[in-house]
Amino acid sequence: MRKLKSDAPRRRRISLFTVINTILLCLVAFMMFYPFWYVLTGSFMSTDESVTNVFHFVVRRPTLDAYKTFFSSVDVGRHFLASFYASVFGMIISLICTSMAAYALSRRGLPGRTLVMKIVLGAMLFSGGLIPIYMVIRNLGMINTWESLWVPGLINLYYMIIMRTYFHGIPEELLDAARIDGAGEWRIFFKIVLPNALPILATIALFYMVDRWNDLMSGIIYINDVNDQPLQAMLYRIIQNQTGLAGSPVSSTVGTMRVTSETAGYAATIITMLPILCVYPFLQKYFVHGMMVGSLKD
Amino acid sequence: MAGVTLKDIKKVYPFTSEDKKAKKRKKKKGEIEASEKKVNLQITEEGVVAVQQFSLDIADKEFIVLVGPSGCGKSTTLRMIAGLEEITSGELYIDGKLVNDVAPKDRDIAMVFQSYALYPHMTVYNNMAFSLKMKHVPKAEIDKKVREAAEILDITEYLHRKPKALSGGQRQRVAIGRAIVRNPKVFLMDEPLSNLDAKLRNQMRAEIIKLREKINTTFIYVTHDQTEAMTLGDRIVIMRDGFIQQIGTPQEVFNHPANLFVAGFIGTPQMNFFRDAELKKNGDTYSVEILGKEFVLPEDKQEKLRANGVEPGKVIAGVRPVHLSIADDGIAAKVDVSEMMGSELHLHMDVNGSDVVAVVPTADLGDSMISSHQDIGFTMKPNLIHLFDPETEKSLL
Numbered sequence: 104m105r106k107l108k109s110d111a112p113r114r115r116r117i118s119l120f121t122v123i124n125t126i127l128l129c130l131v132a133f134m135m136f137y138p139f140w141y142v143l144t145g146s147f148m149s150t151d152e153s154v155t156n157v158f159h160f161v162v163r164r165p166t167l168d169a170y171k172t173f174f175s176s177v178d179v180g181r182h183f184l185a186s187f188y189a190s191v192f193g194m195i196i197s198l199i200c201t202s203m204a205a206y207a208l209s210r211r212g213l214p215g216r217t218l219v220m221k222i223v224l225g226a227m228l229f230s231g232g233l234i235p236i237y238m239v240i241r242n243l244g245m246i247n248t249w250e251s252l253w254v255p256g257l258i259n260l261y262y263m264i265i266m267r268t269y270f271h272g273i274p275e276e277l278l279d280a281a282r283i284d285g286a287g288e289w290r291i292f293f294k295i296v297l298p299n300a301l302p303i304l305a306t307i308a309l310f311y312m313v314d315r316w317n318d319l320m321s322g323i324i325y326i327n328d329v330n331d332q333p334l335q336a337m338l339y340r341i342i343q344n345q346t347g348l349a350g351s352p353v354s355s356t357v358g359t360m361r362v363t364s365e366t367a368g369y370a371a372t373i374i375t376m377l378p379i380l381c382v383y384p385f386l387q388k389y390f391v392h393g394m395m396v397g398s399l400k401d
Numbered sequence: 402m403a404g405v406t407l408k409d410i411k412k413v414y415p416f417t418s419e420d421k422k423a424k425k426r427k428k429k430k431g432e433i434e435a436s437e438k439k440v441n442l443q444i445t446e447e448g449v450v451a452v453q454q455f456s457l458d459i460a461d462k463e464f465i466v467l468v469g470p471s472g473c474g475k476s477t478t479l480r481m482i483a484g485l486e487e488i489t490s491g492e493l494y495i496d497g498k499l500v501n502d503v504a505p506k507d508r509d510i511a512m513v514f515q516s517y518a519l520y521p522h523m524t525v526y527n528n529m530a531f532s533l534k535m536k537h538v539p540k541a542e543i544d545k546k547v548r549e550a551a552e553i554l555d556i557t558e559y560l561h562r563k564p565k566a567l568s569g570g571q572r573q574r575v576a577i578g579r580a581i582v583r584n585p586k587v588f589l590m591d592e593p594l595s596n597l598d599a600k601l602r603n604q605m606r607a608e609i610i611k612l613r614e615k616i617n618t619t620f621i622y623v624t625h626d627q628t629e630a631m632t633l634g635d636r637i638v639i640m641r642d643g644f645i646q647q648i649g650t651p652q653e654v655f656n657h658p659a660n661l662f663v664a665g666f667i668g669t670p671q672m673n674f675f676r677d678a679e680l681k682k683n684g685d686t687y688s689v690e691i692l693g694k695e696f697v698l699p700e701d702k703q704e705k706l707r708a709n710g711v712e713p714g715k716v717i718a719g720v721r722p723v724h725l726s727i728a729d730d731g732i733a734a735k736v737d738v739s740e741m742m743g744s745e746l747h748l749h750m751d752v753n754g755s756d757v758v759a760v761v762p763t764a765d766l767g768d769s770m771i772s773s774h775q776d777i778g779f780t781m782k783p784n785l786i787h788l789f790d791p792e793t794e795k796s797l798l
Contacts (some may be wrong), residue, residue, distance in 0.1 A: 285532055
């Protein structure tokens with residue numbers, strides 16, 4: 104039987120747009136990935152190789168020297184603890200406060216809700232500024248404490264608005280059902296609202312965690328004792344030393360680092376990135392869902 | 402188990418600051434009157450009036466149905482009984498106690514919502530047990546009550562599933578189960594079947610009737626579907642624009658509608674209205690002329706008209722489609738559309754430019770069918786004619 108023309112498998116035509124698009128996206132992906140790859144491979148290089156092999160893709164003679172030097176010269180544990188405290192404990196407190204504020208502002212019955220939202224939006228546009236915030240922190244007696252790493256940004260208003268949008272989507276009937284079932288407002292919040300908001304909680308938790316983990320300025324501004332500063336501040340001082348700023352007061356802390364190559368800096372960067380890289384895959388599914396909040400009809 | 406009494410209940414939603422600003426803007430542009438006419442609700446200086454002059458006595462173990470079109474205030478009334486909406490004025494009694502300021506959880510009521518409102522993160526078992534846990538009921542008793550309710554509703558095998566793994570009908574059973582485990586004084590249902598398809602709705606309607614026999618408590622049921630209202634209710638409350646239009650048994654509201662709205666709302670297909678009918682009086686005898694044919698009214702209607710002192714003149718006559726019959730010497734009409742519904746034929750007829758619908762049992766027609774564009778004649782029994790005042794739209798009978 105003669106095969107009909109329409110039955111023949113069609114050859115998929117690739118348009119010029121698809122080709123250019125793919126090339127562009129590959130370039131962007133490369134630009135994103137290469138700095139990470141550069142630092143990762145650099146951290147496994149010897150001092151000599153890093154000097155000769157400036158623009159590199161692979162390591163010829165991998166070594167853990169940079170890591171050894173880094174761990175032997177810096178009290179990573181204390182810096183790590185500071186970052187961990189701000190990122191995990193601070194994140195939990197921030198998440199509780201943000202979700203409570205967002206829930207309250209998402210309910211129609213709240214008197215003065217519009218006014219509060221206007222103040223919130225105003226505060227987003229015109230923040231207090233560094234010096235007034237510093238003065239508040241100083242007057243609260245929080246200078247040189249780890250609380251200063253998360254208290255100033257306890258509620259991120261942008262995250263609060265994202266959460267509020269999500270809470271808007273929780274049907275009022277669900278809350279009414281809980282009210283009739285005998286639950287009070289606190290129980291409704293913790294037993295009904297929060298368990299139904301896991302995607303947005305995970306997303307905002309990740310946001311807070313990454314923000315606090317990567318926060319350099321708070322550590323430098325509010326904590327004078329270099330031994331108490333978080334990881335990012337330590338990393339900053341290591342890089343300062345590499346770029347000839349060794350005369351700074353930090354040089355004593357990372358004294359031995361001065362004589363090593365920049366590979367130790369790469370090792371430090373990788374060490375500081377690791378915790379977030381470990382957490383991200385577990386939160387990713389919630390993260391993507393949370394980013395889509397309000398964009399599609401359920 | 403308890404009765405519910407509503408005395409002159411009123412609900413007004415005050416204007417929000419945005420409403421006031423919008424009103425000012427519209428007033429400037431002269432749009433206010435047009436926009437207010439678009440909605441069913443009354444707008445006053447106080448705000449938007451959703452329910453007013455609502456008085457009703459619901460007896461213990463009575464099944465009462467609030468029915469009306471969207472925006473008539475039926476759900477608002479139910480939410481006020483549940484305690485989910487504040488009552489602007491009036492008094493609400495449950496089991497003889499004034500409950501205006503009592504929290505929903507302390508009213509001893511249970512409610513089934515239109516959207517089921519099941520807790521998505523809990524299993525069916527936990528959904529049903531939640532209210533009992535809130536009351537600190539011992540675990541063994543919770544287990545007994547949940548399993549008993551599950552048995553009644555035939556959902557025992559789904560107890561460990563989450564709501565997303567259930568069909569619409571199963572979810573609705575869980576929602577009912579969640580309400581019955583509490584053994585409430587009053588059972589409130591807010592359009593519980595409107596999310597189901599037609600077949601499932603019929604099935605669930607029958608199950609609600611059976612359930613009512615089993616648990617025998619006071620039911621207040623809200624629906625916009627008059628079939629549900631007619632089949633479920635001991636009494637029906639028909640609402641429109643926040644006002645009660647009529648309260649009565651299904652037979653009463655069907656046979657003796659209080660006004661034009663009730664007459665049109667109850668019954669499918671809708672009652673035919675003849676707006677140019679004329680009421681005549683010959684001595685002591687009333688007759689009505691519809692589309693040129695005169696019908697002498699039966700004695701019971703004569704007496705009512707005489708008692709009400711109705712003067713002859715223009716009236717609106719109403720006849721239900723099922724009360725029209727085919728008659729060769731009747732009013733001449735042309736069939737626009739003939740719809741075969743199986744046991745009956747729905748005829749959409751054109752009579753001098755106005756639409757008239759007749760429902761004819763196919764058994765009466767035998768082999769001779771009536772097709773579209775056919776010329777026929779129809780008539781009506783005078784005892785089944787309803788008369789309404791053209792100005793007040795109230796029944797004259």
